[in-house]
Amino acid sequence: MTATSTLQPTRAEPRLTAKGEATRARIVEIAAELIIAQGVAGTSIEDVQRAAGVSASQLYHYFGDKRGLVHAVIEFQADAILINQRLRTDRLDSFEALQAWRDRLVAAQDRRGCLGGCAIGSLASELADSQPDAREHLVNAFARWEAPISEGLRAMRDRGELRADADPDGLAVALLAAVEGGALLTRTRRETKPLEIALDTMIGHIRSLSTAAG
Amino acid sequence: MTATSTLQPTRAEPRLTAKGEATRARIVEIAAELIIAQGVAGTSIEDVQRAAGVSASQLYHYFGDKRGLVHAVIEFQADAILINQRLRTDRLDSFEALQAWRDRLVAAQDRRGCLGGCAIGSLASELADSQPDAREHLVNAFARWEAPISEGLRAMRDRGELRADADPDGLAVALLAAVEGGALLTRTRRETKPLEIALDTMIGHIRSLSTAAG
DNA sequence: TCTTTTTTGGAATATCAACTCCAAAAAATG
């Protein structure tokens, strides 16, 4: 249960059997793939039907409407980010950890051929202005992403590895912005360099706040 | 003539009279407004028709098809950015100039109620993967934006205000990423804070490369 | 086993949006 504040399940769904749960999960996963490749507007319900091998009534049964499906995809991608970046298992509380995290981000873009950008960022760009409820989910997704970054930096500061005047929350926001902006430039230019530069510059900045020999 | 490399006018347009030029310009301007508010997919040709007070045949006469209109909007926004940020008139070659530039960026978001994000960034997010020719225009737009930033920083370095090992090109990319990522977070959260933090952090980093007392 | 609920199929609808086409007005050109 990750719900906070005003976020609620789209509607009181009837309870699902194991089979229903599996179908629903498969639809979300496949919809997420299509949407990261083509955007929300570029992905029709029929596209999802075909790719997932389900009928229209199944989609509307499990998600109510397209917006409901998109909300499920946002949650799915928010979880996927935390998992892929190991933010649920590893702590981001050393320069080695930051470097490993940076390498994973770059490698992920490279694997995708620099396509798609950041899943949450792309959804935010497409939906934030026009879909208020999607925006809430996205704000929440960014917050859940930012928290472990901020916590790791705070741990470093509290341990005395970063100067006392270093601001973990601010640095976390700036790091997130570097990821998003870097991913966008990388997506546009189809090369990982911009993301690498954005991340290396920000991490370099954090290094410059180190208390160790510099 | 800003065209470089493989960029060409969408088609050999028949020459326009002054009246035609004016109509075309008005359509582009209004389409740009609609598209920044609703995205490309969310803006129909009919929306543009109504808002600009023109007929369908005029749109297709001046732009060929929707893609042609979008290309014109990309160019328009690329120019608008350089003009609004004064990058054609002022040089970004001092900390005061950087600070003024940062303030203008934040004020612009504030004026828009944090809606729309960065015009070029939003277009890039929507089009970069699926429209190869739009992507070329967008790469070009980013490059034209990056150049004066990079030049300003280089001037500072060459003047000895930045350390000799400061990398103007890299810092320009990182700054651009901060703008894009910060604007995206600001757009999602509907407050200017994230953009402010992203920019202040990056500019702070550049300040830390200053040769002046610090 | 009987009943209720959940899951699935697939056709039908209705709206919307990009684009085409035929002409006519207006302007430029010679």
Add this chain to the structure above:
DNA sequence: CATTTTTTGGAGTTGATATTCCAAAAAAGA
């Protein structure tokens, strides 16, 4: 002034797409 080119109007076509609806199969529950 005659003619060619540009500009504008607006209806019509075509295709796509979100959504609904009526049932039937399958599973769960009692």
